[in-house]
Amino acid sequence: xxxxxxxxxxxxxxxxxxxxxxxxxxxxxxxxxxxxxxxxxxxxxxxxxxxxxxxxxxxxxxxxxxxxxxxxxxxxxxxxxxxxxxxxxxxxxxxxxxxxxxxxxxxxxxxxxxxxxxxxxxxxxxxxxxxxxxxxxxxxxxxxxxxxxxxxxxxxxxxxxxxxxxxxxxxxxxxxxxxxxxxxxxxxxxxxxxxxxxxxxxxxxxxxxxxxxxxxxxxxxxxxxxxxxxxxxxxxxxxxxxxxxxxxxxxxxxxxxxxxxxxxxxxxxxxxxxxxxxxxxxxxxxxxxxxxxxxxxxxxxxxxxxxxxxxxxxxxxxxxxxxxxxxxxxxxxxxxxxxxxxxxxxxxxxxxxxx
Amino acid sequence: xxxxxxxxxxxxxxxxxxxxxxxxxxxxxxxxxxxxxxxxxxxxxxxxxxxxxxxxxxxxxxxxxxxxxxxxxxxxxxxxxxxxxxxxxxxxxxxxxxxxxxxxxxxxxxxxxxxxxxxxxxxxxxxxxxxxxxxxxxxxxxxxxxxxxxxxxxxxxxxxxxxxxxxxxxxxxxxxxxxxxxxxxxxxxxxxxxxxxxxxxxxxxxxxxxxxxxxxxxxxxxxxxxxxxxxxxxxxxxxxxxxxxxxxxxxxxxxxxxxxxxxxxxxxxxxxxxxxxxxxxxxxxxxxxxxxxxxxxxxxxxxxxxxxxxxxxxxxxxxxxxxxxxxxxxxxxxxxxxxxxxxxxxxxxxxxxxx
Numbered sequence: 001x002x003x004x005x006x007x008x009x010x011x012x013x014x015x016x017x018x019x020x021x022x023x024x025x026x027x028x029x030x031x032x033x034x035x036x037x038x039x040x041x042x043x044x045x046x047x048x049x050x051x052x053x054x055x056x057x058x059x060x061x062x063x064x065x066x067x068x069x070x071x072x073x074x075x076x077x078x079x080x081x082x083x084x085x086x087x088x089x090x091x092x093x094x095x096x097x098x099x100x101x102x103x104x105x106x107x108x109x110x111x112x113x114x115x116x117x118x119x120x121x122x123x124x125x126x127x128x129x130x131x132x133x134x135x136x137x138x139x140x141x142x143x144x145x146x147x148x149x150x151x152x153x154x155x156x157x158x159x160x161x162x163x164x165x166x167x168x169x170x171x172x173x174x175x176x177x178x179x180x181x182x183x184x185x186x187x188x189x190x191x192x193x194x195x196x197x198x199x200x201x202x203x204x205x206x207x208x209x210x211x212x213x214x215x216x217x218x219x220x221x222x223x224x225x226x227x228x229x230x231x232x233x234x235x236x237x238x239x240x241x242x243x244x245x246x247x248x249x250x251x252x253x254x255x256x257x258x259x260x261x262x263x264x265x266x267x268x269x270x271x272x273x274x275x276x277x278x279x280x281x282x283x284x285x286x287x288x289x290x291x292x293x294x295x296x297x298x299x300x301x302x303x304x305x306x307x308x309x310x311x312x313x314x315x316x317x318x319x320x321x322x323x324x325x326x327x328x329x330x331x332x333x334x335x336x337x338x339x340x341x342x343x344x345x346x347x348x349x350x351x352x353x354x355x
Numbered sequence: 356x357x358x359x360x361x362x363x364x365x366x367x368x369x370x371x372x373x374x375x376x377x378x379x380x381x382x383x384x385x386x387x388x389x390x391x392x393x394x395x396x397x398x399x400x401x402x403x404x405x406x407x408x409x410x411x412x413x414x415x416x417x418x419x420x421x422x423x424x425x426x427x428x429x430x431x432x433x434x435x436x437x438x439x440x441x442x443x444x445x446x447x448x449x450x451x452x453x454x455x456x457x458x459x460x461x462x463x464x465x466x467x468x469x470x471x472x473x474x475x476x477x478x479x480x481x482x483x484x485x486x487x488x489x490x491x492x493x494x495x496x497x498x499x500x501x502x503x504x505x506x507x508x509x510x511x512x513x514x515x516x517x518x519x520x521x522x523x524x525x526x527x528x529x530x531x532x533x534x535x536x537x538x539x540x541x542x543x544x545x546x547x548x549x550x551x552x553x554x555x556x557x558x559x560x561x562x563x564x565x566x567x568x569x570x571x572x573x574x575x576x577x578x579x580x581x582x583x584x585x586x587x588x589x590x591x592x593x594x595x596x597x598x599x600x601x602x603x604x605x606x607x608x609x610x611x612x613x614x615x616x617x618x619x620x621x622x623x624x625x626x627x628x629x630x631x632x633x634x635x636x637x638x639x640x641x642x643x644x645x646x647x648x649x650x651x652x653x654x655x656x657x658x659x660x661x662x663x664x665x666x667x668x669x670x671x672x673x674x675x676x677x678x679x680x681x682x683x684x685x686x687x688x689x690x691x692x693x694x695x696x697x698x699x700x701x702x703x704x705x706x707x708x709x710x
Contacts, residue, residue, distance in 0.1 A: 035681075076435055087502035090674045092681070115470075117676045118497065118508045119588075142473065147442035153473045154509065233474075319445045321472045326390075326447070 002214075004222055006137065007229040011157045015137060015221050017214065021164040022049055022125065025056040031159035033121050034094030037062045040082055040109040041100040042069040045127050048170055053100055053125065063089050067105065072258030074104045074144045076152070082112040096121045096159070102128035102175070103135035103262060107150070110141030114156035124158045127167040129179025129213070130263050133186075133220035136161045138228040138238075144257055148319045149249045155233055163221075165214055173299070178263025180205060180298040181244070181270070183216050186223040188270060188291065189240045192337025194219055195294070202297045240339045243331040244270030247304075247354075250316035254308045260301075267300025276353035277333040280345060287336050310354035314347075357569075359577055361492065362584040366512045370492060370576050372569065376519040377404055377480065380411045386514035388476050389449030391416045395437055395464040396455040397424040400482050403525055408455055408480065418444050422460065427613035429459045429499045431507070437467040451476045451514070457483035457530070458490035458617060462505070465496030469511035479513045482522040484534025484568070485618050488541075488575035491516045493583040493593075499612055503674050504604045510588055518576075520569055528654070533618025535560060535653040536599070536625070538571050541578040543625060543646065544595045547692025549574055550649070557652045595694045598686040599625030602659075602709075605671035609663045615656075622655030631708035632688040635700060642691050665709035669702075 001018030016027055037060045041050055046066045054062055065085035067078055086095070099109035099122060106124050113122035124136035142153020168176070183205075187195030197215075198205070204212035224241070231238040248269030251260055260268075271292055278288040292302050304313060317328060327343045328350075334340055356373030371382055392415045396405055401421045409417055420440035422433055441450070454464035454477060461479050468477035479491035497508020523531070538560075542550030552570075553560070559567035579596070586593040603624030606615055615623075626647055633643040647657050659668060672683060682698045683705075689695055 076431060080431055083500050083507055084502075087500055087506060087674065093676055115497075115507045115509060117506060118495070118510055140473065142470075145438050145442055147439075151442060151472060152438055152470045154470060155473055319442065321448055 002218060004218075004225055006157070006225045008157060008232060013158060013160050015161040015163065015225065017132070017163045017165065017217055017221065019164070019166050019210070021162050022052045022167065023056055025058070027160065027162050028056055028098075028123060031121065031123055032060065032096045034092060034096070035061050036089070036091045036095035037098060038082070038086060038089070038091060038095065039064040039098045039100055040067065040105055040112070042067050042105055044069040045101040045105070049100060049127060049167060053098065067108070070258045071104055071144070071252070071262060072256070074108060074257065076143060079108050079112060079143050082109065083116065086112075086116055091116075093117045093120060096123065098123045098125055099136075100125045100127065102126065102131045106131050106136050107141050107153070108143060110139070110156050110158065111143060111153050114141055114154035119156065121159050122156070124161040126161065126163055128171055128175055129168055129217070130175070130182055132163040132165075132168075132217050133179060134182040134224065136163070137221055137224045139232070147253075149252055149257070151321070163217060165210065165217065168208065168213060174261060175263075176206070176208070177267075177299040178261040181263035181267040181295070181300050183220050184294060184298065185241070185243050185266065185270065186220050188333060188336060189243045189331070189339035190223055190227075190337065191219075194223075195336055199294060202294070206298065239329075239341045240331055243333075243339050244273050246317050246320045246328070246330055247272040247313070249320060250313050251304060251308065253316050254312060255305050260305070264301055267295050267298065268303060271295055271302040272304065272353055273330065273332055276330070276345060276349060279349050279353050280332065282332065282334050283336070291336065304354060310351050313354050314350060357573060359573075359580055361512070361580045363512060363587055368513060368515050370516040370518065370580065372487075372518045372520065372572055372576065374519070374521050374565070376517050377407045377522065378411055380413070382515065382517050383411055383453075383478060386476065386478055387415065387451045389447060389451070391444070391446045391450035392418070392453060393437075393441060393444070393446060393450065394419040394453045394455050395422065395460055395467070397422050397460055399424040400456040400460070404455060404482060404522060408453065422463070425613045426459055426499070426607070426617060427611070429463060429612065431498060434463050434467060434498050437464065438471065441467075441471055446471075448472045448475060451478065453478045453480055454491075455480045455482065456486070457481065458486045461486050461491050462496050462508070463498060465494070465511050465513065466498060466508050469496055469509035474511065476514050477511070479516040481516065481518055483526055483530055484523055484572070485530070485537055487518040487520075487523075487572050488534060489537040489579065491518070492576055492579045494587070502608075504607055504612070506676070518572060520565065520572065523563065523568060529616060530618075531561070531563070532622075532654040533616040536618035536622040536650070536655055538575050539649060539653065540596070540598050540621065540625065541575050543688060543691060544598045544686070544694035545578055545582075545692065546574075547690075549578075550691055554649060557649070561653065594684075594696045595686055598688075598694050599628050601672050601675045601683075601685055602627040602668070604675060605668050606659060606663065608671050609667060610660050615660070619656055622650050622653070623657060623659060626650055626657040627659065627708055628685065628687055631685070631700060631704060634704050634708050635687070637687065637689050638691070646691065659709060665706050668709045669705060
């Protein structure tokens with residue numbers, strides 16, 4: 001097991017990464033407040049791992065709520081089921097929520113923890129690669145609105161992140177790829193050497209080599225923890241983490257939540273952002289080609305869905321959270337390993353990169 | 356106009372109290388971020404005051420959403436209408452929400468501002484006495500769940516509070532009384548001299564003497580601002596502001612939201628809390644009688660609803676947010692003008708005071 005810390009003063013917390021961690025009572029207990037614990041999971045993950053977590057929490061008043069699985073259920077109505085469960089059991093302000101699942105479960109559980117009685121404790125137990133390297137770390141929580149992804153949410157940091165790499169053995173290949181999209185993102189925006197490493201080890205990662213996966217998760221969390229510590233509430237550098245996401249969110253909203261996995265949309269989104277960066281003369285054609293190849297080597301899509309027109313994409317991107325004073329701002333690449341937030345691009349250039 | 360400040364470091368904000376303030380563009384403008392403003396109001400208040408606020412915001416992109424009026428609409432579904440409006444207009448993260456109405460509008464608007472794109476600015480323009488003296492100040496926002504009042508919410512401070520005392524002229528008498536419940540609360544928990552003053556001026560307050568009302572609002576806001584500055588997130592003294600509220604919330608939940616006004620339930624709740632305080636030997640019979648008389652002189656109820664049994668009341672109180680480690684904690688009076696949070700009372704004593 002390796003542990004790193006997200007440094008946020010009084011709200012600092014550990015990320016534990018390793019094999020078999022789900023079973024370790026000692027990893028949960030220091031972070032539980034009272035005796036009441038609600039595990040939030042979904043219909044796919046609960047049959048596999050719920051018992052192990054329940055067992056580790058022996059002696060506590062443990063209840064669970066099992067939500068349907070998938071991004072299309074990240075809605076206000078499904079979110080409310082968490083409150084129904086908390087109130088049915090009369091859970092008090094000193095209760096703790098545990099998110100056992102992927103990014104959707106983590107985001108909804110964290111947002112419920114942020115709002116239940118105006119804020120209770122929660123622990124992230126991510127069981128997908130995407131959640132382990134990205135969504136479980138940093139305190140962004142939320143749900144979707146039909147008109148936009150993650151439009152309703154809060155910043156609410158977990159008490160701990162427990163990333164058990166064994167859970168990746170049951171992950172469908174498509175979700176493994178989706179997780180690798182976020183891993184690649186860290187390389188693209190901040191760490192050219194990590195990008196080199198990923199290029200060399202993509203075959204191992206795709207075949208689930210445990211050492212390769214453990215290193216990729218570790219380095220991704222380390223980079224994310226650094227960025228979150230620099231800028232918890234996204235007034236500056238944290239926005240770089242949205243590389244590929246404004247394009248990606250438009251794809252997810254345009255095709256309907258759940259059609260494309262979030263990581264798949266981010267994969268295509270990173271290609272589109274790299275294309276625009278190249279169009280602006282920031283990336284060479286060779287760098288663009290290298291980026292595309294890397295994304296394709298993780299079995300991720302590299303283009304927008306054919307039925308979503310460039311005009312419709314641009315329209316959907318206009319409601320993004322990164323719009324300020326009517327100006328769309330995008331994360332683009334100055335080079336591989338260095339990203340910037342900018343609104344210095346012509347609408348024509350944007351349309352062209354979407355074409 | 357008089358102005359006081361809620362001292363919360365970077366989140367400090369002014370409370371302006373006076374006549375005709377609704378029309379003053381200068382009071383809003385320093386607190387607007389971008390150019391987009393959404394006014395949230397209800398079907399009762401909007402016809403009276405919306406135009407004045409719109410006029411003061413001339414030059415901004417102003418939109419509005421008008422919600423149904425009443426505590427029974429403080430629900431997840433109605434709350435979502437605010438997001439529908441924000442997203443329909445593609446409002447960005449630098450938009451500002453304005454809550455124009457009573458406590459329900461203020462709580463729902465503030466909670467929407469807390470969650471829209473993980474947090475945007477908002478301004479409170481309270482138009483009821485209750486909202487002017489209590490709910491618009493301090494950053495508690497939220498909505499109800501069928502199983503409990505204000506169970507879903509956030510701490511999110513407004514950028515400014517603009518309390519136009521002229522709006523009280525259109526307030527139904529029943530709502531004036533409801534507001535006086537919270538005014539009396541400040542005297543009971545913290546300021547015996549203010550309680551004396553209220554005793555002398557209750558007739559003037561009930562007949563809406565402008566000077567008496569202005570002083571009562573001023574002193575109430577001053578006391579609330581002090582307590583909030585001491586303890587923004589209710590880990591200590593802020594809990595004293597819940598005097599009468601645990602009993603009151605049980606009444607509101609028990610009879611169904613909207614049957615009793617919040618202030619009416621708090622009036623009866625304060626009587627029940629005083630009764631328990633007397634039962635514990637903390638208040639003399641004469642003090643209890645004085646408290647009851649004061650509450651009755653504001654035309655507020657002084658007993659629980661007849662059809663809500665003591666056992667049912669106690670059951671409803673058990674889900675209160677002030678329950679910790681299974682222990683119900685109540686705000687009780689050591690004397691008139693001094694409150695404490697305590698769980699040192701027997702269940703028998705509680706049942707007796709409810710009887």
